[in-house]
Amino acid sequence: MNSPGVKPVVELKRLTRSFEQGGERIDVLRGVDLAIRPGEIVALLGPSGSGKSTLLQAVGLLEGGFGGEIMIAGHSAEKSNSHARTVLRREHLGFIYQFHHLLPDFNALENVVLPQLVADRPRAEAEARAEELLVALGLGHRLEHRPSQLSGGEQQRVAVARGLANKPDLVLADEPTGNLDEATADRVLGEFLSLVRGEGSAALIATHNERLAQKMDRVVRLHEGVLE
Template sequence: MSDFVLQCRDLHRSFIDGDTTIEVLKGVNLELHKGECIAIIGSSGSGKSTLLHSLGGLDQVDEGEVSISGVSLAQLRSDELNRLRNRELGFIYQFHHLLAELTALENVAVPLLIRGLNKDEAAQQAREWLSAVEMEHRLTHRPAQLSGGERQRVAIARAFCGDPVCIMADEPTGNLDEENAERIVQLMLKLAHERNTAFVIVTHDRRLAQRMDRIYRLTEGRLLAE
């Protein structure tokens, strides 16, 4: 049985800008094993976020196939795709995307509630994950009451709480100062290794990229190993 958690074959994605067709992805291929951490680098506008969204089933491709845990995303209905994302994937963004009206505990519990866990069980698991990211003292604080580094730690707890096979992170340290960025990197890698969770990180930060198992550069629509 294959231990690939993510595979993509010959991905193509274009956008129309007026009378111009802009080819962003031109036959991208990638295979990711369980527990493997990779970085995707490239210049601004190279299509890194488009690729990440395509891999995570957040954006449709024009051609090619993405599979998560052996399941082809193209074969799934919308509700099935949502369920797969909830169970198999976690997402971390540059701007945490926490819900402003919810506490840290409630934000982390949301994916578990969507999955169907009861409120008490979801809250217990959320509490454990917030403890794992050293945020147990901020359970009842809302995002506006947290620092940038604290908000990102809550976002990490939310990404990991459903025990996904793969986490996709889009510039996860891009909005943090150097000290907080280093803390976040250490925390993400520690949890990934402990849980044997695969990681795909899109970043401009060469130092962060060099901490991964492999580095790929997206250039002129193609993904090249460095």
């Protein structure tokens, strides 16, 4: 997993991010260095407000204003234009959030099909992929149910399937089970990690839960804007 010759899926060098608030400068990230290799599942640990979401936004190329270097699958993100960053996101990254953000008017299968259609995958192939993932997550009997007809744990499983639909090199997850009770969170996280490992994707998973973090391959801690 950490063989010296293997190129990282993502590499951050001296990553910084600052905000102005009330006339004061707040340094959220103060020189973050991180490399994640193919197939590696990394827990990003830190208390609320430590900058975990800001770091994920940087890796996910979701907003600007960052200093330093961001390399995604060998491509320099900070030197790419808006279109190139969109292509990098679509071809290499998958996203899972604390709140599922499923489209309410579409059923479970359709929610997992849609990002594949955006990536120009043929519909029949996209539907087969969506069904494969949802069945693997124990939702084979819920394919035609809309989000409002699903439990919280089921909704988050659909979100997991959607995040993996395009076979990303790297999955970014921001407190993916933070909105679930402990027992459901354990089950969903276990299924998520098993599926990610089976797919061969890497993952960076932000959490403030030490117990859940220990289930992953490596733990990095965000403290005062740098990784420990």
